[in-house]
Amino acid sequence: MSDYSSPPAGYVLRRNGTCTATEKTCDHPWGPWYNCCPEGSYCSDDRMICCQTKSGCSAVVKEDPHCANNATWDLYYNGGSYFCCLNGKQGFVEKFPGNRGDGIGCADGELDNASQSLLQVIATGTGSASPTPSETNPDIPSPTESESNSSSSSNVGAIAGGVVGGCAGVVLITALVWFMMRRRKKKVASLTSPNALTSPNASTPAEDFKGGYRAELDNNPVRAELSGSPSTMAHELPVNTSI
Template identity: 40%
Template sequence: MSLDQSGGYPLRRNNSCSAGESVCGRTWGTFHACCPGNFQCLDSNSTKIKNFICCPDQLNCTDVLAEHPTCANTSWDLYNSTGYFCCEPKHAGFSVEGTFSVGCLDPGAARNLSYNALIPSSTGAPSTTPTSTSASTPTSSLDAESSTSVHSSRNNTGAIAGGVVGGVAGAAALIAALYFLIRYRKRQQPQQQSQSLTPPSSLPGYALEKDASQPKEIDDRLMVAELSESGGHSGNVRYELPTAS
């Protein structure tokens, strides 16, 4: 329940006021005017308003209500017939035909044929008092958002970690492939060089042909000797024929 601390108009209740409410008195028939607790009831004998009003702390709030009519409880609905009065939400305000009497019907109550339904001058605001259900709802919502945020954060972390591991593995595989390729090429180069330096004579089926026209050295055993002074000669010495005179 939200009270208007500047004062306001009271409820019209059938039979009696509720416990804790200030009873302003019976208005007509079985209807009474009721103010919130700790509010005083003022009637037309002590105010300029020809009706009951509710003022806080023994103060006269007549001038305030004359300029700004409102209910003593901001959750109530304000009605006006021959004067202002208030009804609780879902209660229907009415006036009695041919009189100045007004009242509030309980939900589902039978309507008398002499009752004229009234339209609220202003409707009350919903009660701002938090309930256990409404108080727990934001907490549950925050918990759900927190859980979703943590789950999303974990998923993002896992995806990033997976991407990093995959990238490292791919780089390692590439480096290993390059390493084995370089080693293979280094092993092939010496073999190719050794094959290119092998002389043809060492190849199978290859034989050097002897050139018959190649000049030969004179046998060491054949020697040209000069004529000895003694006129002797050796069996192997050749003489030149004398020339004709």
């Protein structure tokens, strides 16, 4: 027994232009628009529902409205009639002048004229949120798995390279700071060492060193007397005779 409550039993796809080679054409209601069913299904009497058998399934599908392909088709409703559009398109209704009724279709983007208005989506397909290139344009090939893997590998390689480069930069800066601090410590130690100020091998006097001390004169206990002049005679003080 066929299950009419699940695909490929469901409402037709409204397509601009002819149905694809993997679809069944059910109707050409107006302008460039066609009603399409999945391959291997049958069109209902009203040509708005796709069924699994020729016996029909309209009553069952109308009780549980869904698209004949509910993976990549979205369901819309207008004035008592359901229809489907591909993911990424937008269902609309066009008002014909006079009493000619309405026309429904699936817009790619902005609407063409003021007589058209967008419809609210009833149910979104359970598969991809947007149609594949082969669904919208058969001449555009779908991305291959190898291209996806290549893009993923490139992203991983770029991230790894950035991490390695950052680590190398941190190591280089740390080594430079350590070298400068070590060199500064050596210089300060050489200037404050007592041997550096009093070493007999020093090429400059002790007083020339910054922060050093000046050498004192030799401690000689013998003091030279002033030299006497041969032309000068020494006189004794006169004797005070009054005492």
